Amino acid sequence: MALRFRPADTTFYDLFTQAANHLVDGAALLAEMLGEGNDREGIAQRMRDAEHAADETTHAIIRRVNSTFVTPFDREDIYSLASSLDDVMDFMEEAVDLTLLYEVVKLPSELANQVEVIQRCAELTAESMPRLRTMADLEEYWIEINRLENLGDKSYRRILAKLFSGKYEALEVMKLKDVVDSLEAAIDAFETVANIVEQLVVKES
Amino acid sequence: MALRFRPADTTFYDLFTQAANHLVDGAALLAEMLGEGNDREGIAQRMRDAEHAADETTHAIIRRVNSTFVTPFDREDIYSLASSLDDVMDFMEEAVDLTLLYEVVKLPSELANQVEVIQRCAELTAESMPRLRTMADLEEYWIEINRLENLGDKSYRRILAKLFSGKYEALEVMKLKDVVDSLEAAIDAFETVANIVEQLVVKES
């Protein structure tokens, strides 16, 4: 700790934690969207707000990189971690957005499994960001994210099998597949975040 | 200026400007393709020519990186800027190519908005490449590209809503969506170019 203590850079960790907390909010909104009879327009609006807040945080990180002489790790790594966290949010928002845009009436119940994985990934990511300060105890985080991504992949494949089973019309399959693909992309983006953290730890060790 | 003047590297900026000018040509061909009754086979051929010319420029940049001892910025950054400019061209060509390949008879008029965004992005990118020499006055460029990308995204979503509204047959939706996705990918690729430039400026500042 003593050796790593660089007071000027404290806020980078706070900002990364903030970025991950926006993902926790976004994941909660995805869960709400699955509930039948919920106000989807309202949820979509709150998702857009969460996405704007996440953008603000991303820009705050970039501004701070630009104005700080000594950064806690390479500028490019800060940039890529920030933008990969931002990507997760974009995919979450896309899922909600497409549901409304395509006027999907009923989302298959299996989507709940994907959303659960997203919620768990968001929590884990938010818990882990403060540990970037010491670069310690991060291995369990990326191992668990990889495990969750595998689980998510299994749900994703089960949903695809159902969509293509012949029960749905082609146009409906296309709509639902786009929503499900966005959720799958959000999970993959969490894995990208974890991979970047893993590489950071490799670099610093 | 005086400090940055490195005569041997002048052509890198010329080559990047050339690469961006190929994108201006490609964007003009996209606009032509939207006109009804135009000779699509001829346009597709000219697009393939533009794409080959862009490839030549990309390879000239790579060759120059390989044979130059002092490069104006990191070799890897030159490489990634060149290949991201090349990506834009590939997506433009893909849009024209798929239109012919799928034998799309009528392109929805809304595609004009996407193509306008692409034309504006191409011009802006071409105007900005020479400024890499001084790394000055580039901020407005990437901010404007980001704004245009947002506009493009709005058009894209409006087109998707129309495609899935029930007016089109499923197979036609699949065809048109692939064309529209290529245009959207071209716009996103312009944003990637702008992000790389932004990171370059961050690095050098």
Add this chain to the structure above:
Amino acid sequence: MALRFRPADTTFYDLFTQAANHLVDGAALLAEMLGEGNDREGIAQRMRDAEHAADETTHAIIRRVNSTFVTPFDREDIYSLASSLDDVMDFMEEAVDLTLLYEVVKLPSELANQVEVIQRCAELTAESMPRLRTMADLEEYWIEINRLENLGDKSYRRILAKLFSGKYEALEVMKLKDVVDSLEAAIDAFETVANIVEQLVVKES
């Protein structure tokens, strides 16, 4: 040679060669899958085994990066080469997996061209990995991969034209397109591997 001889790092080249050899195995399984009347369940199981073996190799590379003080080239480059080789495997497995998941009865015969390209790319990549040790004679490898990728692209487009010609039902088009896209993505991923190798050689020269 003498100058580059670093006994401690020998296994990196062995591990990359091993990773590429898993791709040769995967490509052979793709070819088997095209044969009519073959035991697809069995092939899918062997593909999953190959994919697990490839994962093991990837993790062995990462572990070695983490525990080795002097690496033959930048840690991040080792990481990105390993993960791009892994991506190829994932796309190959995806193609087999989707064929079963979607219960595709008949694969169009044109897929054989794509699979031939994949087999040739896998062999070339496996032959080239040991040459990373001396960084010599690698140019033909990446030039040939680029040529093969172009060939693959032509096959891909011919298949798309056939799929959208009106002979297939929309849902069948969606299924087959996903399989064909996975094969195309595998070919593109081979090109990414070749690009990374090219950049490595550029860096070291």
